[in-house]
Amino acid sequence: MKNKVAITGNEAVAQAMKQINPDVVAAYPITPQTEVVQIFSSFVSNGQVDTEFVTVESEHSAMSAAIGASAAGARAMTATSSQGLALMFEMVYIASSLRLPIVFPVVNRALSGPINIHCDHSDAMGVKDAGVIQLFSENAQEAYDNMIQAVRIAEHPDVLLPVSVNFDGFITSHALDVLEVLDDETVKNFVGQYQPEEYLLDAQNPVSMGNFDMYDFYFEHKRQQVAAMEAAKKVIEEVGKEYEAISGRKYGLVDAYRLDDAEMAVVVLNSAAGSAKGVVDELREKGLKVGVLKPRVFRPFPFEAVQDALKKVKAVAVLDRAETFSTLGGPMFADVRTALYDLKNDIKVINYVYGLGGRDLRLEDVEKVFDDLANIVKSGRADKFVNYLGLRE
Amino acid sequence: MATLKELAKVEERFVGGHRLCAGCGHGISVRMVLNAAEDANVVVGCATGCLEVASTIYPYTAWNCSFIHSAFENAGATISGVEAAYKSLKKQGKIDKDFKFVAFGGDGGTYDIGFQSLSGAMERGHNIVYVCLDNEAYMNTGIQRSSATPMGADTTTSPAGKVVPGKQQPRKDLTAIMAAHNIPYAAQTAISNWQDVHRKAKKAFDVEGPAFINILSPCPRGWRYNTPDIVELVKKAVETRFWPMYEVENGKWKLNYKPKKYVPIEEFLKPQGRFRHLFAPGNEHVIKAIQKEVDERWLALLERCGETPELPPK
């Protein structure tokens, strides 16, 4: 049974957590994630979940406690944003290397400094190389759906990695949206029980976790994490298919929007993809062959899916809501450009950094990007790779 | 109280093959503490430091029970998570066995970088035991000072130099700070008295809620004494009142041992290379300052424990 409800992104994610009913949640409040923690606390207080809620004194401890709980054999979660994720940074690597399937929403917010509470993706991009699977969500519906799928992805025996579910702070977390939620029983059956192979609370089979590796093992262990990331791509697709069967909504590695015959495309994560799709619809009316590629999965990077979706376009603009300070543009730009390089068909790939610290991406900004792409297609030349959108210079 | 013979029958949870230096206090402390858990199922948490690095070199482990290390500053939080998992799974009937939880951290991982995580774990009231293996410096990274390092000690970041004679500040009083968390049980003990360690560890395992034990755990490398003299040296720490043995149970302070006579601090300092420079002419004032600190703390402790104050001889 499906239910249409009008709720915010944070409420949707808290709802998903309630339906997943994890054994342990350890979390610390931070804007714009705070509501998730508050709402979930009320589920605990009212006996609507079986969860032990650990009200830690910091996000570093939140991930540490989630690690302890997950290692002990529990289904464990946390949730955070921005500085909280930055403070967790060390532990995200460790959660991954311990191969613990911890699921955690990340309500994307700009990193200090200067301190800012609004949306960008600098928090998520800070842990992109930590060995965590990163799902991105265009709206509250996707955030909800991703949460439920994340459990299955994380706990799949071929994967066993932490999964973060990203959605845009305020834009998605606080805006009211109409979405479909599944009934409790359907979610319960879909996520099933967590059955770890080795865990601390197995009295018959004690285990040591978090050992010290020398150069004789460390490298192999890292390679195994890469193999798990690789395996995750297939698992994400399989879980997406199963989820479609219960929800009617399709989920893959990327969302290719009107790209089949497109000559120009923008690549963009999360809520901005919604705006870009709107602009694409308008431009299509005018006869322009344009489309949007929205990676749903950023880590592992869906290299082949990106190639496949973009192989026929002539010019691509990658929109990054984060800086790298490398002077080579945003983090996604590097990955998309790398993916397209070997196609050897001279696709022009340029970058726009946009929306830092919560600055709006206006429809005319996206139109300008397509204008620029049209000029590049016409002239066959792209002179400026790194651009800033909606910025006073 | 069990006899030594009986204790020897408890299965070892920390076994041979680890790479702690010969005579390291940590191995002794850990075995004594875990022995008091008797036949319970135990999960050990551990902060980064000598103990962890020396006992879990992959693919080996010196732990005969479940063990988890995740990082340096979070043994308190990590074991909290394990305990929360236990509570949750037990409540839901997903596991049936009982468990006890203990985390070990060095003084660096406890007094300093792990202080916040420990404080949080204690405040939340998890049913865990936290044991600080206090060797008074960051030994694993090469003997740097910590807030547990005694005044005057020569460490690699408080080197005894021409102008500065070692560490300038007195020790942080962590055991008292833990007692101030109003946890059911906080205690300080030393390996020179196995009965005291055993009794306190047992009590810590038995109380409902968080317990903290601070155990003086000498490091022959960092302290530079004759390795086989470890027990003698710890006795001196206790006899000089440098390391009093006491416990705070449900807010009630109790002194567990009162030295018969006044032993000057030099007796503890002298055998250790880290204090050698203090005995050079010109550094007498440092020893005086250390003695003053020890005397003042002892007096304050006596008062807290409701004992008659003793004044040091003039």
Ligand SMILES: Cc1ncc(C[n+]2csc(CCOP(=O)(O)OP(=O)(O)O)c2C)c(N)n1
């Ligand atoms: C965040 C972090 N900072 C620094 C270190 C380096 N480090 C590892 S062990 C250690 C010192 C350990 O000292 P202590 O806790 O007293 O334990 P000991 O080795 O003396 O038993 C340090 C500084 C680390 N592993 N992690």
Ligand code: SF4
């Ligand atoms: S350096 Fe000190 S603390 Fe570390 S193993 Fe050796 S004796 Fe023990």
Ligand SMILES: [Mg+2]
């Ligand atoms: Mg130490």
